Amino acid sequence: MVRGVTDRSPGYYDPALETMTPESRRQFLRARLKETLQHAAERAPHLTTRLQAAGLTIDQLAEPDDLFRLPPLRKRELPSLQKQVPPFGDLVAVPPSALQRIFISPGPIYDPEGAGPNYWRMARAMFAAGFRRGDIVLNTFAYHLTPAGSMCDEGLAALGCVVIPMGGGNTETQVQVLRDVQATGYVGTPSFLHTILQRAEEAGITPLRDLTLELAFVSGGMLPESLRTVMHQGYGVSVTQAYATADLGLIAYECPLRSGMHVAEDLILQIADPETGQPVPDGMAGEVVVTTFNRVYPLIRFGTGDLSVLDPAPCGCGRSTPRLTRILGRADDVTKIRGMFVHPSQLDAVMVEVPDVTRYQLVVRRAGFEDDLVLRIETAGSPGDVVARLESRVREAIKLRTRVEVVPQGTLPQDAKKILDERTWD
Ligand SMILES: [Zn+2]
CATH class of the missing domain: 3.40.50.12780 (ANL, N-terminal domain)
Incomplete structure (x- = not known):
């Protein structure tokens, strides 16, 4: 055919x-930076606030390397800024x-x-x-x-x-x-x-x-x-x-x-x-x-x-x-799993609804070419009820299928990372 x-x-x-x-690229980037800073300072007020907090004016950010003077705006700050x-x-x-x-x-x-x-x-x-x-x-x-x-x-x-x-x-x-x-x-x-x-x-x-x-x-x-x-x-x-x-x-x-x-x-x-x-x-x-x-x-x-x-x-x-x-x-502690960002706060929100869970840890591993998710929990309640409830609630919250595994009390350290990324590549 x-x-x-x-x-x-x-x-x-x-x-x-x-x-x-x-x-040419240096000149190009310099010109576009100047133009963008002017545009943003006029129309997106958050930049003005940030510049003031850093004690800077846009004229002091003439070269790409000057940008290092401005503390980064972190992706994780967006939810609260937008709120x-x-x-x-x-x-x-x-x-x-x-x-x-x-x-x-x-x-x-x-x-x-x-x-x-x-x-x-x-x-x-x-x-x-x-x-x-x-x-x-x-x-x-x-x-x-x-x-x-x-x-x-x-x-x-x-x-x-x-x-x-x-x-x-x-x-x-x-x-x-x-x-x-x-x-x-x-x-x-x-x-x-x-x-x-x-x-x-x-x-x-x-x-x-x-x-x-x-x-x-x-x-x-x-x-x-x-x-x-x-x-x-x-x-x-x-x-x-x-x-x-x-x-x-x-x-x-x-x-x-x-x-x-x-x-x-x-x-x-x-x-x-x-x-x-x-x-x-x-x-x-x-x-x-x-x-x-x-x-x-x-x-x-x-x-x-x-x-x-x-x-x-x-x-x-x-x-x-x-x-x-x-x-x-x-x-930072946001973990990207199957193309989705998963933040411990999303899991915390689920655990609030399931008070019987005393400790938890989401473990991400590679199984073949797939991410494999296991939520390990310690629970004071009836394991059967908790597992079924968590599997559906966690899936709703993070949009990813997760297996829930009950481990004996005391297995998870008190300061255990909420999301443990054990994936290796190649
Ligand atoms: Zn190339």
């Missing part, structure tokens, strides 16, 4: 911006009525989406992953509450791809659609792609023969190299990943060489000490702190809570931004 897309030669989505010389001044904590530069969509992330955090195409700037990352006009793509990210579905939908639309808005779950249907429409692309988490292809095989489908899937664009979960290899060798699917968040949209993305994720060209990314916000030496792990040039949601020195390392070495692909090595984990 003739495929819709025959030419996936690498190239660039935006050659001028992606291959800029270091000097104080609903809905966006005075951080958004347009009235809510001028937005295109409003999303709700765990926290809860309201995430604004401004009007216009490709708002989240995902198109360049999807282009680098090989997506081209004519690709037919299953988008398995959720389309409701969180923005992941729309982010990728809009990026694909900007490239002229055909999108099938599947959302998550419904694995059988995903397999059927993949085959019926002869889809060439997948968008979603790495582990769900694996699940779908395994289910296809269980249904008697030989992916290399019966399917036309060539590309996968993944985010929202760790991508172990072992999984990438399995996808390529076993199923003929080329997997590329990107790093994006509901606040900032695209932050970094892999090029065809896949040796780290290039920092998106239209933002300033710094690696900072998670405690102090100050620079860490090149090659050291630190928190990803971002300043966007977004006119709707101009986040300045925004601490994502994600840990990574910046590699300034040139890349053979010709893109001239530095690269993030993989995301190493969370800088």
Whole structure:
């Protein structure tokens, strides 16, 4: 059969911006920073408050490195800021009525989406992953509450791809659609792609023969190299990943060489000490702190809570931004599980309703390519009742299936971490 897309030669989505010389990039970032600070100071009052607290004026933040003088605004501060001044904590530069969509992330955090195409700037990352006009793509990210579905939908639309808005779950249907429409692309988490292809095989489908899937664009979960290899060798699917968040949209993305994720060209990314916000030496792990040039949601020195390392070495692909090595984990106690942030406070809220639980600890492990969740509890009540009640309440609260295991009293240390992340990658 003739495929819709025959030419996936690498190239660039935006050659001028992606291959800029270091000097041009310095001038570009400097100019965009100045413009963004002026815009935000006029329209998003929270920035003025922050600058006053730090004893700074926007003129003192002329260079990207000057931003280190301003303490980061942490993602974990958003729920309370938004509660104080609903809905966006005075951080958004347009009235809510001028937005295109409003999303709700765990926290809860309201995430604004401004009007216009490709708002989240995902198109360049999807282009680098090989997506081209004519690709037919299953988008398995959720389309409701969180923005992941729309982010990728809009990026694909900007490239002229055909999108099938599947959302998550419904694995059988995903397999059927993949085959019926002869889809060439997948968008979603790495582990769900694996699940779908395994289910296809269980249904008697030989992916290399019966399917036309060539590309996968993944985010929202760790991508172990072992999984990438399995996808390529076993199923003929080329997997590329990107790093994006509901606040900032695209932050970094892999090029065809896949040796780290290039920092998106239209933002300033710094690696900072998670405690102090100050620079860490090149090659050291630190928190990803971002300043966007977004006119709707101009986040300045925004601490994502994600840990990574910046590699300034040139890349053979010709893109001239530095690269993030993989995301190493969370800088604070928020844990990302199957693409969702889980905070101990969400578990605390459930435990308040189940007073028989005296201690608890959520343990996250890897089982195959999946995150496996076990909530270990000590209880003074009848274990059977508590287990059933907790399993359903925890699932409601964190949107993830969790096994509850009763352990003898005294097993969990008094100062046990509420969420114990025992996952290892590769
Ligand atoms: Zn590259």
